[in-house]
Amino acid sequence: MTRSDLLIWPTRLAAAALVAGSLAACTQYNRTATTGALIGGASGAAIGASVSDDEVEGALVGGALGAAGGAVVGRSLDRDEVVCEYDPVYRRDVCYRY
Numbered sequence: 001m002t003r004s005d006l007l008i009w010p011t012r013l014a015a016a017a018l019v020a021g022s023l024a025a026c027t028q029y030n031r032t033a034t035t036g037a038l039i040g041g042a043s044g045a046a047i048g049a050s051v052s053d054d055e056v057e058g059a060l061v062g063g064a065l066g067a068a069g070g071a072v073v074g075r076s077l078d079r080d081e082v083v084c085e086y087d088p089v090y091r092r093d094v095c096y097r098y
Contacts, residue, residue, distance in 0.1 A: 033074035040070020 044066020045059040052058025084095040 032077050033071045036070035036072075036074025036077075037067040038070070040073070041067030044069070 041063045045063030047066070048058035048060070048062020049055045050058075052061075082095050082097050084093045086092070087094040
C-alpha cells in the first residue's frame, strides 16, 4: 500500500461527512432522519468509492444517494412522533404530529 493510498481514506471520509451533513441540513430537524442521513451518506460514499473506477466521483454520488435514502428511511421511522410546545399566541400547548 502506497502513501497516497493511505491518505485517500481521510479524504473519502471527509467528503462523505460533508455530503451527508449538507443533505441532512436540508431536512426539518429530526434526529432519526439526520442520523439516517449521516449513516447512509457515509456508507454510500464508502461503497461508491470502492466500486467506481473514479473513487472521488463514486464517493460523492454514493454519499449523496446514501444520505438521501437514509434521511427518507429515518424520517419514515418517526412519522408518529408528537411534539408539543407552548404557543404564546394561543396561550396553551400546541401539539404537532410529524
